[in-house]
Amino acid sequence: MIIKYFKLLIIVLSPIMITVSSCKDNRTVDDSVNQTETQDTVYDETGLKYTSYKGLVMAGYQGWFSAVGDNSDRGWYHYKNDCGFHPECSTIDMWPDMTEYAKQYVTPFKYPDGSAAHLYSAYDEETIDLHFKWMKEYGIDGVHIQRFVAEIKPSNPKGKRHFNKVLENALKAAKKYGRAISVMYDLSGSSPADLDYLVQDWKELQGMFQLFDNAENPTYLRHNGKPLVSVWGVGFNDGRKYSIREVDKLVTELKGPKNEVSIMVGVPYYWRTLNQDTESNPALHELIKKVDIIMPWAVGRYNIDNYNPNVAKKDMEWADANGVDYVPLVFPGFTWGNLTKDPTKYNSIPRMGGDFIWKQIVGAKASGAKSLYVAMFDEIDEGTAIYKVKRENEVPLNGKNGYKFVGIENNLESDYYLWLTGEAANWFHGERGYGAVKPTR
Numbered sequence: 001m002i003i004k005y006f007k008l009l010i011i012v013l014s015p016i017m018i019t020v021s022s023c024k025d026n027r028t029v030d031d032s033v034n035q036t037e038t039q040d041t042v043y044d045e046t047g048l049k050y051t052s053y054k055g056l057v058m059a060g061y062q063g064w065f066s067a068v069g070d071n072s073d074r075g076w077y078h079y080k081n082d083c084g085f086h087p088e089c090s091t092i093d094m095w096p097d098m099t100e101y102a103k104q105y106v107t108p109f110k111y112p113d114g115s116a117a118h119l120y121s122a123y124d125e126e127t128i129d130l131h132f133k134w135m136k137e138y139g140i141d142g143v144h145i146q147r148f149v150a151e152i153k154p155s156n157p158k159g160k161r162h163f164n165k166v167l168e169n170a171l172k173a174a175k176k177y178g179r180a181i182s183v184m185y186d187l188s189g190s191s192p193a194d195l196d197y198l199v200q201d202w203k204e205l206q207g208m209f210q211l212f213d214n215a216e217n218p219t220y221l222r223h224n225g226k227p228l229v230s231v232w233g234v235g236f237n238d239g240r241k242y243s244i245r246e247v248d249k250l251v252t253e254l255k256g257p258k259n260e261v262s263i264m265v266g267v268p269y270y271w272r273t274l275n276q277d278t279e280s281n282p283a284l285h286e287l288i289k290k291v292d293i294i295m296p297w298a299v300g301r302y303n304i305d306n307y308n309p310n311v312a313k314k315d316m317e318w319a320d321a322n323g324v325d326y327v328p329l330v331f332p333g334f335t336w337g338n339l340t341k342d343p344t345k346y347n348s349i350p351r352m353g354g355d356f357i358w359k360q361i362v363g364a365k366a367s368g369a370k371s372l373y374v375a376m377f378d379e380i381d382e383g384t385a386i387y388k389v390k391r392e393n394e395v396p397l398n399g400k401n402g403y404k405f406v407g408i409e410n411n412l413e414s415d416y417y418l419w420l421t422g423e424a425a426n427w428f429h430g431e432r433g434y435g436a437v438k439p440t441r
Helices: 124-138 157-177 193-210 244-255 284-287 311-319 352-365 416-428
Strands: 016-019 037-042 057-061 105-110 117-121 140-146 180-186 225-233 263-270 293-299 371-372
Touching: 057 416, 124 157, 124 416, 140 157, 157 180, 157 193, 180 193, 193 244, 225 244, 225 293, 244 263, 244 284, 263 284, 293 311, 311 352, 352 416, 371 416
Parallel strands: 057 140, 057 371, 140 180, 180 225, 225 263, 263 293
Antiparallel strands: 016 037, 105 117
């Protein structure tokens, strides 16, 4: 693909610039506003399918897997652990159901009958197309394409090439199947200098893929009248190299003096109370007030017994009072025995046949949520994937020292969590007949 760098390309020619109040919540035209106030970018939304996150159920999409033999030249990237990729050494806990993949790659793993086990590469267009086809078939609105800042730097050309290819294929598939799509930057492992590079990368993507061209990308997600971009990983107390202040600066630069984008930030689960997984720094609250959407990271924070829907309810009350939209996260379960090389961590948070995720969906709905973030579409490293995976009695072998692959329950079909997420989407779209009792298939 010939890469062309343009200045900010919005709709077909350029945005209509009007003068409005610089206050985030005032988005109406006011010709009497003093000309010294900030001009606000206004976009033509003609022909766009998704002009708000409200009412949508979207998942996160990692897209980071590659395979020996694909064109990424990254080997078994994100399948392999620091010891390699072979029995008793991998990062993935779950094994995809490979039945429908057009391109497959032989792995070092085998099934009990001695046959070879295969995997896919997210670098292949056929893979991305299949995943978006499933989204349409099961009624899932779309995905936030992850873009890992530490992996797209100039010092990692293979990483940037990989994630550019994934985004290219995802935008094409989103248009083909009418699914919502947006870019989400993950700051994990980043330095303050990397945050500066993020701004450069974001500008490159706009020109490279014509992100805001209504005809080229009619399903790129808008919110509050602007294209949405997400920044994940601010406020965590896990020793990150960048500060809340530096992310605040990043948000200001992304929005620009003309308020060019809407921003969703991914924050710790206990962001409101500033404890447990969160920095005890009130600056986080000030940052949140400047963005459009907040999405707290709930993965690993509770199980089916100690899930408390009142956390989300109180979060939403705070967000409403401060003019910020709130998107709760739900996840089907959690397992990371192979990733951590610790067999005691298999099924750390059991899926309970879908009861766990449905309990969270019910809690979010009862708390007043208008949309959902589902973690994740394709995350098999930590076992949160909702796409088609093998059942317990179908997974390959993984050595003799207590290592294994985790499957979903044998009485479920491999597509069960796609189907159940689609049921949640129906509910959030306004369909009746849903409630506290998990739907029966």
